[in-house]
Amino acid sequence: MAGITYEDFLDLSYTPTETDLVCQFSIVPAEEMDMEAAASRVASESSNGTWAALTVGDDFTDLSATAFAIDGNEISVAYPADLFEKDNMPQILSCIAGNIMGMKAVERIRLKDCEWPEAIVSSFDGPTFGSAVRNEIFDAGERPITATVPKPKVGLSTDRHVEVGYEAWTGGIDLLKDDENLTDQAFNPFHDRLTESFAARDRAEDETGEKKSYLINVTADTNTMLERIDMVNEVGGEYVMVDVITTGWGAVQPVQKRCAELGLAIHAHRAMHAAFDRLPDHGISMRVLAQVSRLCGVDQLHTGTADLGKLANEDTVGINEWLYGELYGMNDVLPMASGGLHPGLVPEVINRCGTNIGIQAGGGIHGHPDGTHAGAKAFRQAVDASVAGVSLEEYATDHPELAVAVEKWGTE
Ligand code: CAP
Ligand code: MG
Numbered sequence: 472m473a474g475i476t477y478e479d480f481l482d483l484s485y486t487p488t489e490t491d492l493v494c495q496f497s498i499v500p501a502e503e504m505d506m507e508a509a510a511s512r513v514a515s516e517s518s519n520g521t522w523a524a525l526t527v528g529d530d531f532t533d534l535s536a537t538a539f540a541i542d543g544n545e546i547s548v549a550y551p552a553d554l555f556e557k558d559n560m561p562q563i564l565s566c567i568a569g570n571i572m573g574m575k576a577v578e579r580i581r582l583k584d585c586e587w588p589e590a591i592v593s594s595f596d597g598p599t600f601g602s603a604v605r606n607e608i609f610d611a612g613e614r615p616i617t618a619t620v621p622k623p624k625v626g627l628s629t630d631r632h633v634e635v636g637y638e639a640w641t642g643g644i645d646l647l648k649d650d651e652n653l654t655d656q657a658f659n660p661f662h663d664r665l666t667e668s669f670a671a672r673d674r675a676e677d678e679t680g681e682k683k684s685y686l687i688n689v690t691a692d693t694n695t696m697l698e699r700i701d702m703v704n705e706v707g708g709e710y711v712m713v714d715v716i717t718t719g720w721g722a723v724q725p726v727q728k729r730c731a732e733l734g735l736a737i738h739a740h741r742a743m744h745a746a747f748d749r750l751p752d753h754g755i756s757m758r759v760l761a762q763v764s765r766l767c768g769v770d771q772l773h774t775g776t777a778d779l780g781k782l783a784n785e786d787t788v789g790i791n792e793w794l795y796g797e798l799y800g801m802n803d804v805l806p807m808a809s810g811g812l813h814p815g816l817v818p819e820v821i822n823r824c825g826t827n828i829g830i831q832a833g834g835g836i837h838g839h840p841d842g843t844h845a846g847a848k849a850f851r852q853a854v855d856a857s858v859a860g861v862s863l864e865e866y867a868t869d870h871p872e873l874a875v876a877v878e879k880w881g882t883e
Pocket of ligand 2: 620650651
């Protein structure tokens with residue numbers, strides 16, 4: 472008869488095995504609780520323990536996690552791979568980021584990082600394309616791909632939305648993208664927007680001789696998303712956009728499988744991520760959300776602007792490096808820099824994040840004093856100048872759209 476008490480979950484001499492999932496947390500223990508007591512409670516509640524000591528017989532698989540390191544307010548916990556169902560992200564998160572987020576033993580707890588073993592990684596499909604979209608879908612060579620989201624976010628009629636897209640595509644932008652709160656509303660129905668945008672996309676490709684595509688937002692309940700994915704495929708689309716946090720991983724997984732069958736790429740928007748990652752000492756880090764996104768198979772993911780734009784960011788560069796890194800042969804993910812960007816910020820975004828990224832601007836294109844088409848040209852000019860190593864000031868001398876943008880928004 473083995474017993475399970477909190478003390479069973481702490482072993483500072485334990486060395487994780489190759490198949491363990493290792494999670495790093497920062498914790499602020501509850502008052503009058505020391506780190507060791509808090510760490511063992513975290514390992515217990517996130518694996519097979521509870522508040523009461525248990526006595527277990529032989530008919531039992533021991534799936535206990537082990538808190539094996541404590542360093543300041545950081546702890547490391549190793550979970551046996553058999554605790555987890557294969558290819559089931561909700562189940563994994565119900566363990567490692569579940570009840571422990573609200574347990575009274577900790578004042579604050581943040582899941583900061585995970586080391587994923589091959590046994591778990593290989594049970595997920597991962598991205599179909601990853602950063603190869605830049606040259607498999609587009610012909611971008613060494614430059615970042617570009618995207619724009621029409622503004623105002625919602626309220627444009629279908630005709631006007633399509634027109635804005637056409638102006639952006641022909642100005643030099645690769646991807647039109649829906650805003651996150653545009654799906655299938657009366658002012659701009661999904662199916663009308665889909666068919667009319669792809670007709671305009673074809674005209675823009677003819678006019679520019681460049682490949683263009685559209686990130687249409689399919690986010691909804693799972694069945695509706697699967698129907699919308701089929702519609703995108705029928706009109707010859709290359710991508711769908713999914714808001715991965717609001718829709719949930721249990722919906723992203725079937726979306727990924729359907730898209731993989733059809734050869735469509737997934738653009739992952741991350742609205743609501745800050746509910747998990749904004750408070751530095753609580754929740755789930757964006758780094759972990761990015762890891763989960765890769766396992767669940769998104770091809771492109773918003774990871775912020777390395778603090779250059781309008782939104783608070785967590786370690787964009789480190790997250791991007793993780794997304795590119797080797798992961799048992801799984802494809803990588805293309806990071807998308809977005810949020811408050813304009814042409815003047817492009818050189819520094821590229822300086823901090825490199826060229827194997829997507830760069831997106833809404834206000835920084837449509838807010839150009841001469842309108843969307845000029846704004847798109849200015850944005851593309853900023854990308855081309857940066858990749859060629861030419862300063863924006865110099866490039867602007869014979870690129871008037873860029874000159875106007877730099878004059879309006881500066882270069883910081
Ligand atoms: C950008 C954006 C995106 C944010 C999301 C917006 O528009 O469309 O939703 O980039 O943030 O509505 O803010 P602007 P993140 O270019 O006009 O700012 O990429 O950090 O997830
Ligand atoms: Mg948006």
